[in-house]
Amino acid sequence: MDKKAFFHKFVAFTTAVHQVTHDMTRDIKWDSITPVQYRILEYVAVSQPVTLSEISECQHMSMPNTSRELKKLCDKNLCDKTTDAEDHRKQFISLSKDGQALMDEAFKRIEGRFQQRIQDASEEELEIIDRALDVLQSKVFYSDAPS
Amino acid sequence: MDKKAFFHKFVAFTTAVHQVTHDMTRDIKWDSITPVQYRILEYVAVSQPVTLSEISECQHMSMPNTSRELKKLCDKNLCDKTTDAEDHRKQFISLSKDGQALMDEAFKRIEGRFQQRIQDASEEELEIIDRALDVLQSKVFYSDAPS
DNA sequence: CTCTTTAATTATCATTTGATAACTAAAATC
DNA sequence: GATTTTAGTTATCAAATGATAATTAAAGAG
Numbered sequence A, B: 001m002d003k004k005a006f007f008h009k010f011v012a013f014t015t016a017v018h019q020v021t022h023d024m025t026r027d028i029k030w031d032s033i034t035p036v037q038y039r040i041l042e043y044v045a046v047s048q049p050v051t052l053s054e055i056s057e058c059q060h061m062s063m064p065n066t067s068r069e070l071k072k073l074c075d076k077n078l079c080d081k082t083t084d085a086e087d088h089r090k091q092f093i094s095l096s097k098d099g100q101a102l103m104d105e106a107f108k109r110i111e112g113r114f115q116q117r118i119q120d121a122s123e124e125e126l127e128i129i130d131r132a133l134d135v136l137q138s139k140v141f142y143s144d145a146p147s
Numbered sequence C: 001c002t003c004t005t006t007a008a009t010t011a012t013c014a015t016t017t018g019a020t021a022a023c024t025a026a027a028a029t030c
Numbered sequence D: 001g002a003t004t005t006t007a008g009t010t011a012t013c014a015a016a017t018g019a020t021a022a023t024t025a026a027a028g029a030g
Helices: A003-025 A035-047 A052-058 A063-075 A097-118 A123-139 B003-025 B035-047 B052-058 B063-075 B097-118 B123-139
Strands: A079-083 A091-095 B079-083 B091-095
Touching: A003 A097, A003 B003, A003 B097, A003 B123, A035 A052, A035 A063, A035 A091, A035 A097, A052 A063, A052 A091, A063 A079, A091 A097, A097 B003, A123 B003, A123 B123, B003 B097, B035 B052, B035 B063, B035 B091, B035 B097, B052 B063, B052 B091, B063 B079, B091 B097
Parallel strands: none
Antiparallel strands: A079 A091, B079 B091
């Protein structure tokens, strides 16, 4: 296999993924929430409950900045903080009722657009796509083992 | 096929792609160039020569902001502008010698990390990955037809 | 030739984001 | 019990990004 060509295909692919996910989440960021805040909400939605440190690490932002943005989200009643009973330093973050509703709505729209994209695929094609997702996630887009 | 589960797999996958591309381009943004400027350079590198309007549209930024960032890149001697001979309003943007060197170096590092990721894959697995990329790009991550 | 549209620029302002230092309080270690 | 580490906060500053209005110059349409 031609390594250069393979790499180019990889680059084109990741560009396409970025492009498409951008298109699919466009106009989701209403409601006075900023892009960074949306990314945090998305992360919390998928991984809740999470601690501030986890958000900080996974979103590649410093603790002070994470703390600030999270404070804004809590002020907007989109997130709740609860102190860990075992370790009183830790805060568990989860979506509030409003935050959950917001993200449910967001995911609903994204899912709608996703279904539109695959609506022309036959059942066999869906199986192929399904396996392609598995393959790429396990062989290429896996998480680095922490050193 | 379970639609909900399929959608969740899609979301997890795109998250993984974002995560991995972020990891692979970390510490590439040396040299006093900002993330947005890097994205522009990457786009120019792949698609040159391009016009300002094309950059503006593909990178989802307004013309004034695109113009400003491009001016900075030209001031840093990373890009060249040449006026279209046929339409004097248009400017073709391409990488300068320095800009090309910068992006060659960047792509070299990214490619190194890519090769690391797939180094354990057998030849047959590479074939499978190759086809998986094709499938997903054509069936899921294709560009929307402009309305 | 006039009017409109297109491509790009300049200037300006508000907001968002990133970075850093100094701090509190609760574990954990010795 | 004193010290160190961990989790998170607050305050502050600088830089990056986004948004808008006003402008120039060239091309295209009537």
